[in-house]
Amino acid sequence: MAKHEAVTDLEGAMLGLLARGGPMTGYAISRAFAASPSAFWSGSSGAIYPLTRRLLERKLIAGKATANGKREATEYDLTATGRAAFRAWLLDADRAADMGFDPLRTRLFFLHLASPAQRAQFLEAVEDKTAELSSDEAQASEPPEDRPINRAWLRHRLAWIKGLKARS
Amino acid sequence: MAKHEAVTDLEGAMLGLLARGGPMTGYAISRAFAASPSAFWSGSSGAIYPLTRRLLERKLIAGKATANGKREATEYDLTATGRAAFRAWLLDADRAADMGFDPLRTRLFFLHLASPAQRAQFLEAVEDKTAELSSDEAQASEPPEDRPINRAWLRHRLAWIKGLKARS
DNA sequence: GGATGCATGTAAAATGTTACATGATTTA
DNA sequence: TAAATCATGTAACATTTTACATGCATCC
Numbered sequence: 067m068a069k070h071e072a073v074t075d076l077e078g079a080m081l082g083l084l085a086r087g088g089p090m091t092g093y094a095i096s097r098a099f100a101a102s103p104s105a106f107w108s109g110s111s112g113a114i115y116p117l118t119r120r121l122l123e124r125k126l127i128a129g130k131a132t133a134n135g136k137r138e139a140t141e142y143d144l145t146a147t148g149r150a151a152f153r154a155w156l157l158d159a160d161r162a163a164d165m166g167f168d169p170l171r172t173r174l175f176f177l178h179l180a181s182p183a184q185r186a187q188f189l190e191a192v193e194d195k196t197a198e199l200s201s202d203e204a205q206a207s208e209p210p211e212d213r214p215i216n217r218a219w220l221r222h223r224l225a226w227i228k229g230l231k232a233r234s
Numbered sequence: 235m236a237k238h239e240a241v242t243d244l245e246g247a248m249l250g251l252l253a254r255g256g257p258m259t260g261y262a263i264s265r266a267f268a269a270s271p272s273a274f275w276s277g278s279s280g281a282i283y284p285l286t287r288r289l290l291e292r293k294l295i296a297g298k299a300t301a302n303g304k305r306e307a308t309e310y311d312l313t314a315t316g317r318a319a320f321r322a323w324l325l326d327a328d329r330a331a332d333m334g335f336d337p338l339r340t341r342l343f344f345l346h347l348a349s350p351a352q353r354a355q356f357l358e359a360v361e362d363k364t365a366e367l368s369s370d371e372a373q374a375s376e377p378p379e380d381r382p383i384n385r386a387w388l389r390h391r392l393a394w395i396k397g398l399k400a401r402s
Numbered sequence: 403g404g405a406t407g408c409a410t411g412t413a414a415a416a417t418g419t420t421a422c423a424t425g426a427t428t429t430a
Numbered sequence: 431t432a433a434a435t436c437a438t439g440t441a442a443c444a445t446t447t448t449a450c451a452t453g454c455a456t457c458c
Contacts, residue, residue, distance in 0.1 A: 074417085075335070075337060075340060076417090076418090078340075078341075079340055079343075079344075082341075082343065082344035082347075085347055086343075086344055086345060086347060091436085091437070091438090092437075092438070092439090093242060093435095093436060093437050093438075094436095094437095096437095103333055104332060104333040104334060104335065104336075105332050105333075106332070106333070106334055106335040107335075107418090108418080108419065108420090109262075110418080110419065110420075110421095110439080111437090111438070111439065111440095112418070112419065112420075112421085112439085112441090113258075113417080113419075115438065115439055115440090116417085116418090116439090116440095117417090117418095135357075135427090136426085136427070136428095136430095137426070137427060137437075138426095138427095138437090139402070139436080139437060140437090140438090140439090141268075152344075153348070154429055155341075156341055156344055156345065156347070156348060156356075157348060157352060157356050159356055159359035159360045159363060160363065161337050162337050162338045162341050162360050163337075163338070163359075163360045163363035163364050163367070164272060164273050164274070164337050164454065165271055165272040165273075165274070165367070165384075165387070166272060166274055166334065166335045166336045166337050166338075167272065167274040167275075167334045167335040168272075168334045168335075168336070168387070169242070169243060169330050169331075169332050169334050170330045170331070170334075171383065171387055172243060172246075172247055172382075173246075173250075173323075173324055173330050174326055174383045175247075175250065175379070175380055176250035176253060176254055176320075177324065179250075179253055179254060179278050179324070179458095180321070180324060180325060184325060186328070187325075188324075188325050188327055191327035191331075192327045192330050192331045195327060195328065195331035195349055196331050199331070199333070211343070211346075212343055215339065215342045215343060216333075216339075218394060218398075219248060219333070219336070219394065222390045222391070222393060222394040223390070225390060225393075226386060226390040227385065229390075230386075231326060242445090244446090260409075260410070260411090261406085261407095261408060261410075262408095262409095264409095265408095266422060275446090276446080276447070276448090278446080278448075279409090279410070279412095280412080280413090280446070280447065280448075280449085281445080281446055281447075283410065283412090284409070284411090284412095284445085284446090285429055285445090285446095303453065304454085304455070304456095305408065305409075305454070306409090306454095307408080307410090308409090308410090323447090329403050342422085352445065354441095358416090370420065403458100404457105404458090405457085405458085406447100406455100406456085406457080406458100407454105407455085407456075407457095408452095408453100408454080408455075408456095409452100409453090409454085410436100410450080410451100410452085410456105411450105411452085411453075412449105412450080412452105413449085413452080413454080414447100414448090414449085414450100415446100415447080415448085416445105416446085416448100417443080417444105417445085417446080417447090418443105418444090418445080418446100419442105419443080419445095420441105420442090420443085420444100420455100421440105421441085421442085421443100421450100422439105422440080422441080422442100423438100423439080423440080423441100424437100424438085424439085424440105425437085426435105426436080426437080427434100427435080427436070427437100427456095428433100428434080428435075428436090429432100429433085429434075429435090429455100430431100430432090430433080430434090
């Protein structure tokens with residue numbers, strides 16, 4: 067698995083979208099990121115279109131003109147090289163085990179600097195908003211395949227928050 | 235709370251380090267980020283020194299020359315404005331409730347594309363590496379105040395992984 | 403005396419954000 | 431026919447990474 071095939075997490079996720087539901091237009095990829103409940107990747111056109119160009123240059127994806135009804139568009143799909151790069155990214159347990167960026171965890175390191183009342187109010191608000199993310203309305207915009215994964219993640223996060231409240 | 239005081243998460247975390255254990259030199263701030271178990275922020279000098287300059291310009295921190303033994307250095311601490319900005323960042327429940335970036339969650343959306351054997355091997359490896367992060371050796375480099383927070387986070391993550399294995 | 407740690411930075415490069423811009427098609 | 435959605439992009443800007451660079455102090 068050559069180093070020159072290594073992809074970033076955004077690239078890996080984009081290749082994953084194509085592996086799972088491709089071929090897709092740049093616009094569809096953009097919408098998929100924007101629909102994610104995480105605000106971490108905006109899925110803006112300023113991120114997606116330059117990225118598709120780079121992946122085309124590296125021959126990890128290939129474009130094909132299509133006439134979707136009346137509207138013309140370019141749909142992208144994985145090449146064989148792209149599929150290999152995606153698998154290497156997907157099964158990279160070292161990177162998967164990293165703690166990543168968690169805006170709640172980051173704040174907890176400093177939460178003892180706030181008053182007990184502020185802490186309680188904060189945890190209560192975070193718990194409410196987290197519970198909201200599990201609601202059917204919030205999940206309606208997510209792809210059905212993603213929902214159980216996010217649900218399980220949120221369930222464990224709520225358990226964590228409950229523990230924090232009990233110990234605070 | 236004026237908009238011009240709004241800080242990013244890296245800025246908030248840096249202000250938090252000073253609020254918790256300041257005053258600190260740029261180098262000490264850099265080491266603190268580098269010692270974090272999360273690889274998300276490298277804490278490189280190329281990130282930290284320009285950031286301290288920006289926060290100085292915004293008057294959220296103030297520098298003071300010190301003679302720490304023989305070695306001369308500049309130590310930074312929060313200003314009153316900086317403390318207010320830190321508190322606004324710390325207690326922002328909307329941002330705290332975001333799902334952030336989780337390299338495992340990101341991969342799970344696509345893990346069904348791998349074979350059952352690959353999936354099992356992957357989850358096993360991630361579980362092992364996650365358990366390692368809870369070990370005393372791994373935690374030795376973290377500040378003592380951070381350890382229980384990371385321990386609890388890792389405990390809930392391990393429960394999640396166990397659930398994934400059971401359902402896979 | 404050499405390695406390690408403290409301390410501070412810069413330079414080049416890549417990445418990603420917000421905002422701007424255009425135009426076609428479909429739906430209400 | 432007006433608004434929303436599809437579709438593609440660029441420009442300016444900020445941030446962050448990797449790599450390079452320097453010099454002093456301390457420990458072995």
